[in-house]
Amino acid sequence: MINAKPLLAQLPYAHWTVELEFKQRAELEPYKGNVLHGGFGRALAMVSQQLFNQLFVQPADNNQWVTPFALFSHNQQQHFAEGSVLQFELILLGPAAAAQQAVLDCLMVWQVLGLGARHARFQVRSVTDNQGALLYQAGRPQLAVLPAYSLAHFMATDVSAIAASCNAVGQALGYRLSTLTRCRLQHKGKPLHQAPALSLWCRIVKRRFWQLVPDDMRQASGQMQPEQPPEKVADQLADQPQQTQVHFHDWQRFSAKEQRQVPMGGLEGQWLYPQVTAEQYFWLQLGELIGVGNKSSFGFGRYRGELVIAAMADRHSAEHQSADHQRAASA
Known part of the structure; x- marks a missing residue:
């Protein structure tokens, strides 16, 4: 890791x-x-x-x-x-x-x-x-x-105690994400047109962070290989976004350098990750600072988030509604 x-x-x-x-x-x-x-x-x-x-x-x-x-x-x-x-x-x-x-x-x-x-x-x-x-x-x-x-100066927030307190009283600590600029994300070589799972979003942040770490710093830390994505997610429902208000803004611009139209589309909107761990919040918070996805130096991939505390019963109700909507859409 x-x-x-x-x-x-x-x-x-x-x-x-x-x-x-x-x-x-x-x-x-x-x-x-x-x-x-x-x-x-x-x-x-x-x-x-x-x-x-x-x-x-x-x-x-x-x-x-x-x-x-x-x-x-x-x-x-x-x-x-x-x-x-x-x-x-x-x-x-x-x-x-x-x-x-x-x-x-x-x-x-x-x-x-x-x-x-x-x-x-x-x-x-x-x-x-x-x-x-x-x-x-x-x-x-x-x-x-x-x-x-x-x-490190901007990563002082540790929500471990908050998450533990929520679990003790039957509450879930969620994270509501809002894009500030289009987020150009890919998975398995294809652009994402829907809000990704929480585990995938965290992996995208981890990958970008690792790419920003200089080689000499990696060597000094003894971490020479990036973390591999986990094979399984323990709670599949908690991993899926809810209350999604997302669209894929498909847009192209002409590149004088390449003499062709270059796709610049990406995700815009907001959604909720209903239950996040302290470690997941760490990566979500880091992503707010360093950005995510392609063309980040051109301003893409900026987002912000807020913590949301909800009763666990509300979370399960929202999860079942989300699952029902997915089944209806695929029917």
């Missing part, structure tokens, strides 16, 4: 909100992941070719490599007048978070290079982290030292 907890403190992590103001008119696609990804890479290559290679170029001998950052914006506006403001999220993992100052320098260079097909210039108005610290504000001196966090 992957013993992730000792590794969390060794993996740097940062989550920034960047606010910029356009100095020229700008035309952007509703989906901003591609233009943000490309602009960030172009600016980073000018600041540090070495860091660009670390964050953007897959090593020839590592087919498990994943991009250690993500950019996304919930703003779907297309036309920006001069003076308009755009916010986007920048998540840095591992080597990206360890090089925060270089990334901040990259944002300053990016202002001049511009954004979008017409390279509209902008000014970075502010950069704040998810702890509320103001890392940069236009017209003010930069911080001498940027705050440094690891994944």
